[in-house]
Amino acid sequence: MTRPSHPPDLTRANTQHREPVESSAPPRHAPTILVTGAAGNVGGIGRTLTKLLLDKGHRVRAMVRRQDERAEALAALGAEVMVGDLLDLESMHAAIEGCERVYFGMSVSASYLEATVNAAAVARHHGVEAFVNMSQMTVSQMSITETTPSPQHKQHWLAEQALNWSGLPVVHVRPTVFLEGFFLQFCAPALRRSNVISLPMGDGRTSPISAADVARAVAAILDEPAPHIGRVYDLAGPRSETMAFYAGEFSEALGRSITYEDVAPEAWRDRLAAWGLPPHLVAHVTTMAALNRQNRYDRTSDDMVTLTGAPAMSLREFVRRHASAYALSA
Numbered sequence: 102m103t104r105p106s107h108p109p110d111l112t113r114a115n116t117q118h119r120e121p122v123e124s125s126a127p128p129r130h131a132p133t134i135l136v137t138g139a140a141g142n143v144g145g146i147g148r149t150l151t152k153l154l155l156d157k158g159h160r161v162r163a164m165v166r167r168q169d170e171r172a173e174a175l176a177a178l179g180a181e182v183m184v185g186d187l188l189d190l191e192s193m194h195a196a197i198e199g200c201e202r203v204y205f206g207m208s209v210s211a212s213y214l215e216a217t218v219n220a221a222a223v224a225r226h227h228g229v230e231a232f233v234n235m236s237q238m239t240v241s242q243m244s245i246t247e248t249t250p251s252p253q254h255k256q257h258w259l260a261e262q263a264l265n266w267s268g269l270p271v272v273h274v275r276p277t278v279f280l281e282g283f284f285l286q287f288c289a290p291a292l293r294r295s296n297v298i299s300l301p302m303g304d305g306r307t308s309p310i311s312a313a314d315v316a317r318a319v320a321a322i323l324d325e326p327a328p329h330i331g332r333v334y335d336l337a338g339p340r341s342e343t344m345a346f347y348a349g350e351f352s353e354a355l356g357r358s359i360t361y362e363d364v365a366p367e368a369w370r371d372r373l374a375a376w377g378l379p380p381h382l383v384a385h386v387t388t389m390a391a392l393n394r395q396n397r398y399d400r401t402s403d404d405m406v407t408l409t410g411a412p413a414m415s416l417r418e419f420v421r422r423h424a425s426a427y428a429l430s431a
């Protein structure tokens with residue numbers, strides 16, 4: 102087994118294609134859209150979404166947790182940046198008041214459900230016309246009698262229930278696994294060292310999707326939300342294949358031979374703990390791997406094409422675009 106000697110860089114993904122945008126003032130009638138989690142960490146949906154909505158001519162209020170260079174980059178794009186905590190009532194009034202539409206998303210965390218309900222309660226108070234909720238595709242396999250060992254899955258399922266009870270004009274977006282996590286941050290260190298994809302996915306098939314494509318789908322919904330209210334969208338990559346197949350795709354994209362090494366679940370859990378990831382995230386990511394081994398991520402959906410008119414990018418294309426992150430260590 103190849104063991105990474107250092108943790109993945111949790112801020113590295115998605116920083117590569119940040120291009121400055123010349124923002125022109127939106128028309129007077131343009132609705133203001135709140136984008137939460139806008140600084141971006143793993144998938145960076147909020148950051149990409151902010152840019153896409155500004156490009157479409159909307160006013161965007163980008164909510165971040167702290168004032169840093171990521172916040173400055175959002176302001177440079179033309180967003181109204183506000184600093185606040187999704188768990189804080191006052192922050193959420195400041196964030197939502199004056200916004201007609203809301204995108205709710207935040208990084209995987211133990212307080213996800215509380216943050217969702219906090220945002221929803223305030224959105225109800227201010228009477229928004231659309232509340233787009235970031236969820237997960239595994240929720241499609243859950244019910245009042247079926248759950249998973251992941252506390253994040255459970256919170257997403259409960260969050261969807263609470264939002265449905267709320268009477269808010271809700272749209273749920275349920276992507277499958279992101280390319281930016283397992284296929285970039287988690288696998289790049291070993292791949293850079295030894296041309297090996299070292300992951301605990303077993304022989305299960307999976308259809309990973311780029312968070313950049315998820316942001317495109319969310320932007321399409323927020324651009325014209327009315328026909329989407331009450332709907333649930335499952336988002337998946339263009340094909341569902343095994344890790345052996347994807348090793349071949351990595352090889353094609355990078356022009357060198359890449360192989361897949363299956364990591365035992367216990368060794369994977371130890372590796373995550375050694376990287377210093379919080380227990381909530383370790384439990385979630387470990388569950389994702391276990392479900393993948395059971396072939397529970399073998400999923401397809403046409404919803405990406407329905408929403409945007411185009412399929413999500415392939416893994417091969419994603420790897421090509423992020424080639425520098427997989428470059429062999431000197």
Ligand SMILES: NC(=O)c1ccc[n+]([C@@H]2O[C@H](COP(=O)([O-])OP(=O)(O)OC[C@H]3O[C@@H](n4cnc5c(N)ncnc54)[C@H](OP(=O)(O)O)[C@@H]3O)[C@@H](O)[C@H]2O)c1
Binds near residue numbers: 138140144
């Ligand atoms: N990764 C996957 O494979 C996958 C698959 C399907 C669905 N999802 C879902 O996608 C969502 C994550 O999306 P993402 O990757 O785009 O998120 P992300 O970039 O990892 O995080 C978004 C932002 O949330 C902010 N945040 C966290 N706690 C906050 C708080 N209390 N108040 C204010 N801001 C807070 C973080 O701020 P800081 O950076 O400042 O900490 C971060 O920038 C989750 O709902 C996850 O379940 C993920």
